[in-house]
Amino acid sequence: xxxxxxxxxxxxxxxxxxxxxxxxxxxxxxxxxxxxxxxxxxxxxxxxxxxxxxxxxxxxxxxxxxxxxxxxxxxxxxxxxxxxxxxxxxxxxxxxxxxxxxxxxxxxxxxxxxxxxxxxxxxxxxxxxxxxxxxxxxxxxxxxxxxxxxxxxxxxxxxxxxxxxxxxxxxxxxxxxxxxxxxxxxxxxxxxxxxxxxxxxxxxxxxxxxxxxxxxxxxxxxxxxxxxxxxxxxxxxxxxxxxxxxxxxxxxxxxxxxxxxxxxxxxxxxxxxxxxxxxxxxxxxxxxxxxxxxxxxxxxxxxxxxxxxxxxxxxxxxxxxxxxx
Amino acid sequence: xxxxxxxxxxxxxxxxxxxxxxxxxxxxxxxxxxxxxxxxxxxxxxxxxxxxxxxxxxxxxxxxxxxxxxxxxxxxxxxxxxxxxxxxxxxxxxxxxxxxxxxxxxxxxxxxxxxxxxxxxxxxxxxxxxxxxxxxxxxxxxxxxxxxxxxxxxxxxxxxxxxxxxxxxxxxxxxxxxxxxxxxxxxxxxxxxxxxxxxxxxxxxxxxxxxxxxxxxxxxxxxxxxxxxxxxxxxxxxxxxxxxxxxxxxxxxxxxxxxxxxxxxxxxxxxxxxxxxxxxxxxxxxxxxxxxxxxxxxxxxxxxxxxxxxxxxxxxxxxxxxxxxxxxxxxxxxxxxxxxxxxxxxxxxxx
Numbered sequence: 001x002x003x004x005x006x007x008x009x010x011x012x013x014x015x016x017x018x019x020x021x022x023x024x025x026x027x028x029x030x031x032x033x034x035x036x037x038x039x040x041x042x043x044x045x046x047x048x049x050x051x052x053x054x055x056x057x058x059x060x061x062x063x064x065x066x067x068x069x070x071x072x073x074x075x076x077x078x079x080x081x082x083x084x085x086x087x088x089x090x091x092x093x094x095x096x097x098x099x100x101x102x103x104x105x106x107x108x109x110x111x112x113x114x115x116x117x118x119x120x121x122x123x124x125x126x127x128x129x130x131x132x133x134x135x136x137x138x139x140x141x142x143x144x145x146x147x148x149x150x151x152x153x154x155x156x157x158x159x160x161x162x163x164x165x166x167x168x169x170x171x172x173x174x175x176x177x178x179x180x181x182x183x184x185x186x187x188x189x190x191x192x193x194x195x196x197x198x199x200x201x202x203x204x205x206x207x208x209x210x211x212x213x214x215x216x217x218x219x220x221x222x223x224x225x226x227x228x229x230x231x232x233x234x235x236x237x238x239x240x241x242x243x244x245x246x247x248x249x250x251x252x253x254x255x256x257x258x259x260x261x262x263x264x265x266x267x268x269x270x271x272x273x274x275x276x277x278x279x280x281x282x283x284x285x286x287x288x289x290x291x292x293x294x295x296x297x298x299x300x301x302x303x304x305x306x307x308x309x310x311x312x313x314x315x316x317x318x319x320x321x322x323x324x325x
Numbered sequence: 326x327x328x329x330x331x332x333x334x335x336x337x338x339x340x341x342x343x344x345x346x347x348x349x350x351x352x353x354x355x356x357x358x359x360x361x362x363x364x365x366x367x368x369x370x371x372x373x374x375x376x377x378x379x380x381x382x383x384x385x386x387x388x389x390x391x392x393x394x395x396x397x398x399x400x401x402x403x404x405x406x407x408x409x410x411x412x413x414x415x416x417x418x419x420x421x422x423x424x425x426x427x428x429x430x431x432x433x434x435x436x437x438x439x440x441x442x443x444x445x446x447x448x449x450x451x452x453x454x455x456x457x458x459x460x461x462x463x464x465x466x467x468x469x470x471x472x473x474x475x476x477x478x479x480x481x482x483x484x485x486x487x488x489x490x491x492x493x494x495x496x497x498x499x500x501x502x503x504x505x506x507x508x509x510x511x512x513x514x515x516x517x518x519x520x521x522x523x524x525x526x527x528x529x530x531x532x533x534x535x536x537x538x539x540x541x542x543x544x545x546x547x548x549x550x551x552x553x554x555x556x557x558x559x560x561x562x563x564x565x566x567x568x569x570x571x572x573x574x575x576x577x578x579x580x581x582x583x584x585x586x587x588x589x590x591x592x593x594x595x596x597x598x599x600x601x602x603x604x605x606x607x608x609x610x611x612x613x614x615x616x617x618x619x620x621x622x623x624x625x626x627x628x629x630x631x632x633x634x635x636x637x638x639x640x641x642x643x644x645x646x647x648x649x650x651x652x653x654x655x656x657x658x659x660x661x662x663x664x665x666x667x668x669x670x671x672x673x674x675x676x
Contacts, residue, residue, distance in 0.1 A: 025468075046473070057498055066456025069406075073465025093488075097454055105447045106438035107653040142654055165656040181442055194659055207533060241659030277520035 004184035005175040008114070009155035010040050011013045014078065016188055017082070019047045019200045021076060024162060025052040027081030028063055028116075029054060037082055038118060038177055060090035061213050067113045068098055076112050077309035078162060084119030084171055087127030087297075095140025098167040102142060114161040117213065118174040120212045120262055121294075121309045124302035125174075131299050132262040134211075135269040137169050138239050144168045144193060145239040148178070149214035151184045153237060156191030163190070173212035194241035198250055202232030205323050207257040208247065208273055210236040213260045220315035248280045256325075258318050260310050265293040287325035290318045329540040329572065332547035335600045337608025345550035348395075349615055355396060355546050356606045359388035360612025360628045362413040363603060365422070366577070368632055369429060373581045378429050384410050386544070389506045389602035392417070393549025394571070397557045398476055400444065404466075406459040406477035409448040410508070414478075419443040422632070426639035434643045435652070444473075452483035455504065456492025463501035465562075474560045475503040476553070482513025485521050493568065497510075497534035500565035504556040507568060508543060510575035514586040531568035543573030544602040574600070647673045 004012060018024045026041055026048075031054040035042030056063050060081055067077040081087050087094060094115065103109045116141040121130040137145050146161055146168055148154040154172070161168035199214065200221050207217040214235045222229040234250045238245065248309045257277060259270040270291045277289060292310040300308050332343040339345065347355060366385050372378035384391050388412065395414035396548055398405065405411070405418050416422045420443050427437040439445050446462075449455040459477035466473040483489060496503050507527050511518045524530065531538025537559075539550040556567035574597035578585050581629055585594075610616030651658060651666045658666070 001672055014527070057494055059491040061454075061495065062457040062460065062495045065454060065488065065492065066461030066495055069461025069463070070465040070468075071461075072458075073462050074469060075465045077461075092451060092454060093457065096451055101447075105653075106435045108439045109446070110656065144655075192645070242661055244661065245446045247384070256339040272357070273365070 001183045002064070002186055003157070003181035004041060004151050005178050005181045006151045006154045006173065007038060008181075009151040009184045010158055010172065011042060012184065013155045013158040014041060014265055017159060018044065018052060018304065020188065023075070023076040024078065025054065025070070025075055026078050026080065027054040027056050027067065029056065029058055029082050029184070031034060031080050036080060038174065040116070050276050060086050060281075061093050064090040064098065064115060066095035067115070068093070068111050070102060070112050071111045072109055076162060078114045078116060080151060081115060081117040082179060083125075083129045084117035084133055085131035086101070086304045087117060087133065090129070091136070094169065095137060095143060099140045099142030100109055102166070110165050111167045112165050113167045114170055115168070116158075116170045116172060118172040118177075120175050121299070121305050122175040122212070125170065127299050127304070132294070134171055135267065136237060136273065138269055141190075143161070143240065147194065147210040147237065147239060148168045149173060149209075149211050149235050149237070151182050153191050155184050156189050157169065157193070157237065159188055160190040160193060164280050171211060175212045178222060179215070191228060191237070193238045196237055196243035196246040197235045198246065199235045200231070200233040202230040203215065203255060204230045204254055205258065205319050206232045206234060206251045207258050207260060207315065207319065208234045209260040210234065211237065211262070213262055216310060216312055216315055217260055219312045220319065221315050223312065225320055227320065229319065241277075245278065247263060248277065251277055252281050252284035255284055256322050258283070258290045258292060258315065258322055260292045260315055262294055262309060264296045265291060266296050268293055275297070287322050288320045292318045329542055330548045330552050331545055332551060333545045333607050333609055334604055335544075337605050337612050343403065345433035346554065351396070352606065352610065353615075354548070355550070356603070356610070357624060357628060358392040358396075358417055359546065359603050359606070359647075360625060361416070361632065362388045362391060363633050364628050364632050365412065366626070368636060370581060372430070372636070377504045380580050380582055381429060382410050382580040383577045384412065386597060386602070387508055387510055387573045388413070389546035389549050390506075390560075390571040390573050391405060391541040392623070393546040394476060394506050394553040394569070396550055397553035402444075402471065402473045403557070404444040404462060404473060404475045406446045406462065406475055407448050408452065408454050408478045408480065408650045409450060409481065410480075411478050412608040415445050418445050420445050422635035423638040424640075426636050427642035430639055432639065432642040433642055434645060434649065436643050440600065452484035453479055453492065453516070455479070456488050457495065459503050459505075460492045460496035460499070460501050463496065467502055472561055474504065474557050475501075476505060478504055478506050478508060478559070480507065480513065480582040481509040481511065481518050481521050481527065482516065484527055493531070493534045493566070496566045497536050500563070502560035502563075503566045504560060506553070506568060508527060509570055509572050512575045512579065514538075514579040514583060516583075527572065528568055528570035534566070534568075536566045537568065540570045540572060543571030544600045544605070546606060547600060571658050571665045576601075609620040635646045
């Protein structure tokens with residue numbers, strides 16, 4: 001077995017899928033010689049050649065739009081948008097184009113396209129680099145939204161995404177890229193979409209999160225254990241498709257829930273989680289559901305991030321309040 | 326300024342020293358496609374007024390652009406990435422007219438979709454978004470060493486979109502085998518051409534992307550065909566993209582919801598009718614003794630019969646069903662959507 005961090009797991013998934021399937025190609029800004037601004041595509045150009053690892057013009061709409069055309073031609077593009085916040089300049093090519101092409105063509109065409117995009121705060125990068133806009137794409141039918149939180153899932157979910165006949169937005173937790181290694185096997189394996197993971201068992205309260213916020217919740221759960229509060233942590237892994245059964249089961253078991261995400265509060269995906277629990281788990285709830293999120297303000301400058309993001313302290317405080325209600 | 330390519334003048338005569346780009350036989354075929362476009366426009370518009378057809382955008386006045394460009398393509402290997410005013414180009418490329426008619430008549434089921442093996446993408450309403458698609462499709466075909474060319478359509482209005490720039494720029498960098506066919510019909514609904522851009526010529530923009538741009542009289546089917554053929558051949562030979570600005574005039578409304586009398590000077594329309602793309606082909610063929618009123622009447626009658634047969638057939642296509650909402654959203658429906666579909670079907674059974 002091999003130890004890999006999130007970045008190495010992503011690189012390994014790309015390399016292995018490109019080796020296994022000559023249709024798979026990588027395109028985006030600086031993905032070639034540089035290997036991407038985070039080095040996720042490091043070494044791929046040397047191994048797979050300039051036809052399949054392509055530095056594109058600095059233009060997000062055409063990176064996604066061309067990927068749609070490449071897919072129809074028979075290629076399997078994996079597009080990198082340098083930061084998820086930059087999808088604002090390709091937004092119309094993601095939901096309305098990639099997401100709807102199967103429906104618009106009444107099944108004649110589909111878009112086997114993966115869009116990779118790092119995102120999230122805590123690395124002191126400016127404004128758009130950190131935006132957590134994943135919920136915008138949940139409102140784009142036809143797109144699957146995938147949010148890995150650890151290296152093992154990162155590789156398995158990415159291989160699943162590349163092989164999926166439908167377009168997938170794969171959001172990478174940049175704060176976790178190099179934050180420790182875990183066992184990530186060599187060779188292909190997949191983690192299925194629509195299967196949430198109970199990453200920690202607990203009896204008193206259930207913390208629900210995805211992507212880097214899962215790590216925040218796991219640390220919070222440790223602290224809560226010191227106070228005698230037993231917290232379960234659910235990692236949704238994919239927002240579309242959503243695993244309602246695992247979510248409802250895990251919350252029904254403890255009767256209490258805190259939802260944690262990096263996106264602003266209002267109409268964040270947490271709102272969908274809470275609404276789902278309100279209709280599916282209402283009679284199992286012993287306390288109002290709490291949300292710990294960023295605020296409904298623009299992404300702040302780096303020195304302000306620690307007050308903006310859902311920190312371990314805020315999660316612990318919210319869980320404590322909820323557990324005692 | 327680039328010189329505007331012109332072969333067939335409005336009076337039916339060949340321009341000084343110009344040679345026809347199509348054989349006599351092919352020119353008669355072009356005439357037939359142009360008549361089919363115009364007759365279909367009349368029929369679809371009439372049906373829309375009776376409530377039997379959806380919102381419709383005629384190609385009236387632009388037939389030479391649509392037909393001349395598509396005749397430069399080989400349907401067996403080339404692709405069309407349309408905007409939405411190129412219906413007859415799609416038919417020539419193999420998308421059966423009755424299927425297109427069925428979609429217009431609201432019978433929007435899989436039965437009416439683009440048939441397998443027909444190299445046409447769906448119409449695009451979000452203007453210019455199709456240009457990056459076309460660039461990517463052409464690039465992918467080139468990567469797979471196919472000798473295919475992609476023809477994609479946009480208008481003077483669509484050329485103002487950011488995707489116009491991004492699509493042409495990427496195609497230039499990749500030397501993708503794609504032809505960008507810009508139908509400058511002088512109008513984007515009510516917005517005139519001069520409001521779209523201060524450029525004296527849309528074709529000039531190609532210089533900024535590193536490939537040739539040409540201006541052509543878009544009401545001259547011989548000139549359009551010549552320009553399109555040259556661009557297609559260059560693309561097929563590895564010479565990369567071309568931007569063709571086809572200068573024409575929208576001799577009708579933008580679509581059936583529009584009212585040009587609120588913004589169009591009738592003199593402009595009258596001037597455009599003197600440059601009618603169909604009339605000049607008829608005049609030319611007559612001048613050369615290849616055409617007469619009887620042949621003309623016969624062709625119009627046979628085209629009308631073909632259009633009516635397609636419309637009749639379209640009226641027998643399956644109608645829509647509620648569960649179809651959930652078809653072709655994903656390769657497999659996620660559980661949440663299965664549940665939503667069950668809810669919808671339960672409700673529709675109750676009503």
